[in-house]
Amino acid sequence: GAVVSQHPSRVICKSGTSVKIECRSLDFQATTMFWYRQFPKQSLMLMATSNEGSKATYEQGVEKDKFLINHASLTLSTLTVTSAHPEDSSFYICSARDFRLAGRQETQYFGPGTRLLVL
Amino acid sequence: GENVEQHPSTLSVQEGDSAVIKCTYSDSASNYFPWYKQELGKGPQLIIDIRSNVGEKKDQRIAVTLNKTAKHFSLHITETQPEDSAVYFCAASKNFGNEKLTFGTGTRLTIIP
Numbered sequence: 001g002a003v004v005s006q007h008p009s010r011v012i013c014k015s016g017t018s019v020k021i022e023c024r025s026l027d028f029q030a031t032t033m034f035w036y037r038q039f040p041k042q043s044l045m046l047m048a049t050s051n052e053g054s055k056a057t058y059e060q061g062v063e064k065d066k067f068l069i070n071h072a073s074l075t076l077s078t079l080t081v082t083s084a085h086p087e088d089s090s091f092y093i094c095s096a097r098d099f100r101l102a103g104r105q106e107t108q109y110f111g112p113g114t115r116l117l118v119l
Numbered sequence: 120g121e122n123v124e125q126h127p128s129t130l131s132v133q134e135g136d137s138a139v140i141k142c143t144y145s146d147s148a149s150n151y152f153p154w155y156k157q158e159l160g161k162g163p164q165l166i167i168d169i170r171s172n173v174g175e176k177k178d179q180r181i182a183v184t185l186n187k188t189a190k191h192f193s194l195h196i197t198e199t200q201p202e203d204s205a206v207y208f209c210a211a212s213k214n215f216g217n218e219k220l221t222f223g224t225g226t227r228l229t230i231i232p
Contacts, residue, residue: 006162034219043208043222044163093162106151106212108220110162 001027002104004096006111013084014119021079021114023094029074030096034108035067038091050077084118091115121146123211125223133231138199140226142209143191149211152192153220154183157206166207167194196228204230 003026013019023033032051036044048064050056050071058064066088068080077096081088092115095108122145132138144152150171155163169176169183169192176183180199185192196203206227210220 004162043224046219049219106218107153107165107168109165110155113160113162115160 002107002109003027004030004094004109004111006094006114008114009112010115010117012117012119015085016083019081019084019116021081021092021094021116023077023079023096023111025075025096025098025109028096028098028101028109030077031074031099032097033071033077034095034097035069035077035079036093036095038093038113040091044093047079081116084116086118089116089118121149121211121221123209123221123223125209125226127226128224129227129229131229131231132199134199134201136199138194138196138203138228138230140194140207140209140228141191142193142211142223143189144211144221145190146211146213147187147190148213149221151212152183152185153210154181154194155208155210157208157225159205163208199230201230201232204228 035047048056048058056069071077093113095110099105153168157163182195209223
């Protein structure tokens with residue numbers, strides 16, 4: 001149980017284009033989803049937190065107009081990297097949590113990640 | 120805010136030996152401490168977690184200990200196997216609202232056959 005999927009697993013795009021990454025909770029309802037960014041050999045950096053039907057809360061230094069997050073349903077959140085540039089190349093990972101799960105309120109389940117390469 | 124430190128950054132152990140990774144946290148209000156294993160090119164996978172009302176938790180070859188007074192917690196892997204080679208992250212959070220996980224810097228564990 002508690003499976004999170006991401007699509008696509010990897011994407012290559014040209015500079016200036018926009019890229020959408022989907023994150024789905026497959027067997028539970030995600031009351032909260034999180035988006036992280038990870039550079040090679042580094043830890044996970046939280047970008048934003050989103051609750052279903054609400055606007056995302058972005059971490060300091062993360063441009064909300066560049067990284068658009070939509071959490072339209074309890075099983076789907078999307079991250080759109082707008083006008084992508086080479087410096088946006090990274091590994092993007094989502095996680096999901098259901099605070100109603102008894103004994104598992106805090107547990108975050110992670111997706112497999114999406115590797116973005118901007119040329 | 121919370122700050123989590125993790126040591127060592129790299130660890131090599133002979134297959135069959137034990138591995139220990141240690142983390143300290145700064146916020147005494149933190150009460151949830153998960154450990155994640157991340158293999159190359161994949162997302163983190165939860166391997167064990169502990170809450171502050173428990174001092175130790177074990178799951179087969181993996182155990183986690185928590186010392187609330189000292190604000191540190193450790194991951195213990197016994198009888199290590201090659202498939203245990205990965206990067207391990209500790210994290211800490213409070214357990215209400217939208218509390219986020221604060222991650223350690225990671226430990227690259229290599230099991231030597």
